[in-house]
Amino acid sequence: MLNRVVIVGGGTAGWMTASYFKAAFGERIDITLVESGSVGAVGVGEATFSDIRHFFEFLGLKEKDWMPACNATYKLAVRFENWRQPGHYFYHPFEQMRSVNGFPLTDWWLKNGPTDRFDKDCFVMASVIDAGLSPRHRDGTLIDQAFDEDGNEMQGLTMSEHQGKTQFPYAYQFEAALLAKYLTRYSVERGVKHIVDDVTKVELDERGWISAVKTAEHGDITGDVYIDCTGFRGVLINQALEEPFISYQDTLPNDSAVALQVPMDMERRGIRPCTTATAQDAGWIWTIPLTGRVGTGYVYAKDYLSPEDAERTLREFVGPAAADVEANHIKMRIGRTRNSWVKNCVAIGLSSGFVEPLESTGIFFIHHAIEQLAKNFPGEDWNPAHRDLYNNAIAHVMDGVREFLVLHYVAAKRSDTQYWRDTKTRAIPDSLAERIEKWKVQLPDSESIFPYYHGLPAYSYMCILLGMGGIDLAPSPALALSDPSAALQEFELIREKTERLVKVLPKAYDYFTQLG
Ligand SMILES: Cc1cc2nc3c(=O)[nH]c(=O)nc-3n(C[C@H](O)[C@H](O)[C@H](O)COP(=O)(O)OP(=O)(O)OC[C@H]3O[C@@H](n4cnc5c(N)ncnc54)[C@H](O)[C@@H]3O)c2cc1C
Numbered sequence: 001m002l003n004r005v006v007i008v009g010g011g012t013a014g015w016m017t018a019s020y021f022k023a024a025f026g027e028r029i030d031i032t033l034v035e036s037g038s039v040g041a042v043g044v045g046e047a048t049f050s051d052i053r054h055f056f057e058f059l060g061l062k063e064k065d066w067m068p069a070c071n072a073t074y075k076l077a078v079r080f081e082n083w084r085q086p087g088h089y090f091y092h093p094f095e096q097m098r099s100v101n102g103f104p105l106t107d108w109w110l111k112n113g114p115t116d117r118f119d120k121d122c123f124v125m126a127s128v129i130d131a132g133l134s135p136r137h138r139d140g141t142l143i144d145q146a147f148d149e150d151g152n153e154m155q156g157l158t159m160s161e162h163q164g165k166t167q168f169p170y171a172y173q174f175e176a177a178l179l180a181k182y183l184t185r186y187s188v189e190r191g192v193k194h195i196v197d198d199v200t201k202v203e204l205d206e207r208g209w210i211s212a213v214k215t216a217e218h219g220d221i222t223g224d225v226y227i228d229c230t231g232f233r234g235v236l237i238n239q240a241l242e243e244p245f246i247s248y249q250d251t252l253p254n255d256s257a258v259a260l261q262v263p264m265d266m267e268r269r270g271i272r273p274c275t276t277a278t279a280q281d282a283g284w285i286w287t288i289p290l291t292g293r294v295g296t297g298y299v300y301a302k303d304y305l306s307p308e309d310a311e312r313t314l315r316e317f318v319g320p321a322a323a324d325v326e327a328n329h330i331k332m333r334i335g336r337t338r339n340s341w342v343k344n345c346v347a348i349g350l351s352s353g354f355v356e357p358l359e360s361t362g363i364f365f366i367h368h369a370i371e372q373l374a375k376n377f378p379g380e381d382w383n384p385a386h387r388d389l390y391n392n393a394i395a396h397v398m399d400g401v402r403e404f405l406v407l408h409y410v411a412a413k414r415s416d417t418q419y420w421r422d423t424k425t426r427a428i429p430d431s432l433a434e435r436i437e438k439w440k441v442q443l444p445d446s447e448s449i450f451p452y453y454h455g456l457p458a459y460s461y462m463c464i465l466l467g468m469g470g471i472d473l474a475p476s477p478a479l480a481l482s483d484p485s486a487a488l489q490e491f492e493l494i495r496e497k498t499e500r501l502v503k504v505l506p507k508a509y510d511y512f513t514q515l516g
């Protein structure tokens with residue numbers, strides 16, 4: 001039985017892997033995690049998918065256990081500002097799209113939308129976020145009563161098995177460094193051996209498999225399976241095993257970021273319960289409200305903007321609160337390692353791959369990889385089928401997310417700078433170009449989006465197409481032959497429900513103070 005796991009790297013990826021494997025396999029698995037005391041973690045991962053709640057559930061953690069320790073807040077959507085034109089915004093919310101007579105409500109909206117805001121007409125969430133509200137009532141019950149939180153029919157399912165069955169109404173925003181710290185305690189209490197030291201060399205046997213990692217002060221560490229969580233360096237997978245990295249830079253040119261962690265009085269400021277992505281001349285700025293600060297950063301392409309200008313723009317954007325805050329400049333490696341599992345080494349986290357944080361997919365990639373590795377964990381015969389299943393799943397998730405992100409730029413109406421004009425002429429994945437032609441005449445559905453699991457449902461694509469405004473979309477011709485009254489009634493129901501909720505839901509900030 002293979003059961004000795006060595007994890008190199010103690011960022012979000014390393015500790016999420018260690019804690020999940022302990023929760024999954026308990027004492028049957030022997031885990032050693034070695035992390036450098038000198039090389040820091042990236043630690044800017046702050047916003048997530050809603051699916052991460054399955055990770056916490058799997059570990060047996062409740063919101064009240066971990067959220068206050070990680071300065072966490074609720075995220076109800078990504079809010080895109082100025083991607084169409086200055087002053088315009090729309091939401092990509094965590095709320096399933098309704099259907100009426102076999103057509104998504106957005107299709108009816110293209111034909112007969114009551115206002116010019118698809119997100120407010122088709123979703124309850126848009127107005128809830130505008131009003132700065134919590135997705136839970138004061139007594140803790142969820143905004144969406146249809147969601148059976150305590151029901152166990154979903155328990156034990158991986159994210160991909162779960163997709164499309166229900167849509168949980170929110171995700172989280174938190175300080176990744178604090179989560180890593182929280183999970184360190186969780187893992188060590190459950191028997192994970194924690195070594196703080198630098199891995200200075202990776203020993204390979206005659207077949208080229210890893211036989212040990214050498215550390216500066218703790219000698220050789222050996223195991224059966226080696227997990228590379230060393231971040232962009234890819235110390236095991238790329239450096240030692242020389243597995244090539246496939247860059248996505250030709251289609252996603254943003255390769256740099258500058259980040260600020262700005263302390264703020266959130267009571268005075270209030271919490272807008274979402275992540276905001278505000279388009280800029282050469283990229284976009286994220287704004288993530290946490291309980292004691294706002295995390296913000298400018299993601300840009302070095303070919304279009306210097307780090308100094310990016311930092312200056314970010315500081316102007318944030319205002320005086322950022323004056324004494326030190327900026328963190330980050331070079332991003334965009335793309336994926338060709339195979340994340342090679343021989344007896346599996347890369348998880350930034351060493352496996354990364355795309356710019358536009359839809360907060362970094363931690364989702366990690367969670368997905370962990371679930372897939374737990375499912376395909378090798379036996380003594382090292383049957384290559386496990387490795388191949390795993391590598392396919394990882395490649396599909398990353399390639400699919402890449403298509404989704406490229407769509408943001410292709411669909412954005414904005415074209416006022418060279419950066420934005422180039423988004424319309426740059427090559428895009430062939431399959432995406434074909435899909436867009438179809439979406440122009442029929443909004444995306446599960447048959448017409450990237451055909452493998454990649455975390456994003458068809459309605460997410462609809463939101464981006466409808467919100468970005470640069471691609472002309474037509475309602476289905478069949479709607480001209482259909483009676484619109486049921487759809488109009490649905491728009492009215494959403495309006496009434498929104499009006500009711502906006503009156504009774506607590507402010508997001510008030511809910512968190514109650515939680516802490
Ligand atoms: C600008 C930016 C914004 C992001 N925003 C988000 C977001 O909003 N949401 C999201 O989900 N994700 C986001 N991410 C991604 C997220 O930060 C990462 O996915 C996450 O932090 C995981 O990182 P990691 O653990 O793979 O690597 P790292 O955090 O880089 O950790 C690497 C670890 O390896 C150790 N190490 C390296 N070399 C050695 C060695 N030789 N010996 C021993 N140890 C070593 C280091 O000490 C460290 O502990 C963002 C990333 C960037 C760059």
Ligand SMILES: N[C@@H](Cc1c[nH]c2cc(Cl)ccc12)C(=O)O
Pocket residue numbers: 048049050051052076077078092093094095163167168171359455456457460
């Ligand atoms: N399964 C993911 C996909 C998802 C569905 N809606 C949204 C909205 C946003 Cl902003 C990101 C991601 C998603 C999940 O439920 O998290």
